[in-house]
């Protein structure tokens with residue numbers, strides 16, 4: 001698909017973010033730039049049965065994020081693909097890729113505070129609510145997961161161990 005085709009299809013995705021956060025014109029360029037710069041970025045989500053392009057999912061660097069950990073896991077699917085667990089499946093794959101392959105220490109995710117579906121997907125991907133921030137004229141809710149907590153959650157339960165490690169206090173984006 002040529003550059004204009006990508007732009008049109010990406011522009012047709014439903015938006016849930018403040019302008020300038022990641023959506024809007026320039027998104028394909030920004031995606032390609034981060035793949036070149038970082039060696040990772042959003043994936044194309046392809047429906048396995050049909051090969052159709054469903055949207056984009058995965059790691060996405062947010063250069064303007066007001067904290068040191070600027071790589072988020074995110075999802076944007078065309079409406080016809082909602083409600084099938086695809087965002088959760090892709091989001092979990094993104095988290096795993098970020099920790100196992102990229103070597104990130106912390107992965108964040110942010111959405112408009114009113115986006116209950118996306119917030120639910122963040123929780124199902126293992127991220128925990130950190131707080132709300134004003135951003136570009138709206139309120140953003142943000143979530144995060146640390147590598148150590150992700151690894152702990154993947155370990156089989158150890159008899160006698162009742163507490164999980166708390167590596168970072170919730171609050172500011174640090």
Ligand SMILES: CC(C)(COP(=O)(O)OP(=O)(O)OC[C@H]1O[C@@H](n2cnc3c(N)ncnc32)[C@H](O)[C@@H]1OP(=O)(O)O)[C@@H](O)C(=O)NCCC(=O)NCCS
Pocket residue numbers: 014015016017074075076077078081082083084085086087088089110111112115116117118120121
């Ligand atoms: C958010 C979005 C990615 C969800 O995709 P999806 O594939 O339907 O998500 P999943 O099926 O994996 O999970 C959705 C979860 O949210 C829940 N949910 C859906 N709508 C909800 C609502 N209005 N309120 C509360 N929970 C809701 C579902 O019940 C499900 O949780 P459950 O499995 O515990 O029942 C999709 O709606 C989308 O692309 N929206 C537009 C773009 C967007 O908002 N992107 C996120 C930017 S941060």
